[in-house]
Amino acid sequence: MTINRQFRLKRRPVGRVTRDDFDLVESPVPEPGEGEAVVRNLYLSLDPTNRIWMSDQPQYMPPVAIGEVMRGGGIGRVVASRNPAFKEGDLVNGLVGWQDYSIAGGPSELFPPTVIPDGLPIPVTTLMGACGMTGLTAYFGLTEIGQPKPGETLVVSAAAGAVGSVVGQIGRIMGMRVVGIAGGPEKCRFITEELGFDAAVDYKAADWREQLKAATPKGIDVNFENVGGEIMEAVVARMNLYGRMPLCGMISTYNDTTRPRYDISPFLMKRIRLQGFIIIDFKDRYIEGSMQLAQWLVEGKLKARETVVDGLENAPETLNMLFDGGNTGKLIVKI
Ligand SMILES: NC(=O)c1ccc[n+]([C@@H]2O[C@H](COP(=O)([O-])OP(=O)(O)OC[C@H]3O[C@@H](n4cnc5c(N)ncnc54)[C@H](OP(=O)(O)O)[C@@H]3O)[C@@H](O)[C@H]2O)c1
The missing domain is CATH 3.90.180.10 (Medium-chain alcohol dehydrogenases, catalytic domain)
Incomplete structure (x- = not known):
């Protein structure tokens, strides 16, 4: 050419x-x-x-x-x-x-x-995904900002996507109960049956709020936020005292010309720690993160x-x- x-x-x-x-x-x-x-x-x-x-x-x-x-x-x-x-x-x-x-x-x-x-x-393509930028976003966002602990409940939105699918799988590796929010029955089947999430919430179903409640009987300790909007508000409403919320993205708003307004009082009442981050914040640790993700991939603990x-x-x-x-x-x- x-x-x-x-x-x-x-x-x-x-x-x-x-x-x-x-x-x-x-x-x-x-x-x-x-x-x-x-x-x-x-x-x-x-x-x-x-x-x-x-x-x-x-x-x-x-x-x-x-x-x-x-x-x-x-x-x-x-x-x-x-x-x-x-x-x-x-x-x-x-x-x-x-x-x-x-x-x-x-x-x-x-x-x-x-x-x-x-x-x-x-x-080589996993160097853009599960072992590259989006995998690193999942890895550092969850492990450094989410501060995961075994037995805790993790919720991740856009759960069948590049970042979310890796967040949930790392959460399982860390011994968490993992709930993914995704659009449609096929994506919900994918994250539970193929990726091993404990439960899925189909946000396109009319009863998604009830599904979220049923999937998080002990509340939510870590919310890995990818979507924003009413999904984020519903998740935050179910978060536990001293919960952590890595704010990774708000894709539901990127095509909008106006910025959303949120009630942030739950962060005060429940002492939730919210931290936005951009993956370039961790650029000095990319090799460490990629090696860990690649190892999980080779061992079959992570699917890409x-x-x-x-x-x-x-x-x-x-x-x-x-x-x-x-x-x-x-x-x-x-x-
Ligand atoms: N902070 C960082 O450094 C960093 C780095 C990479 C990505 N991100 C953020 O992470 C998020 C996911 O990125 P990604 O690259 O992994 O993309 P992705 O999840 O592979 O693709 C986006 C997914 O978002 C879901 N979605 C789109 N619009 C939605 C809406 N209005 N409500 C609910 N779900 C919606 C769709 O899944 P459904 O079929 O389930 O709707 C879609 O497949 C984005 O917010 C992105 O900006 C942040």
């Missing part, structure tokens, strides 16, 4: 993302400048945070500028290099962007890509489900799957 296709952000989406929010620009494949490497992108990691980066709401990294290539994580192979840190043939993991080819080693890089060691005993969609050209529509619940486990575009 001699052409590089790039999705450049044309305008800030309002509500759901559409193809028209981007220009799909074609240009020749770049040559590496001094200190740079050219990477043929192979996989894109599609993440709810892509939607946040498209907006100009206050956030933890600069928003993607209008006209800029859409930022996104992924994996690629070095095809040309003028940087000793990258040699031709290396697989790399990093912010490769929504494009066929990317440049590694550039001076303005926010997070330089890392070279993936040869001969790993795990599928992926939903893979073909074609860079489908990236914008595919992102909406995260908001429609079209994915189970990690959502990936194969370029």
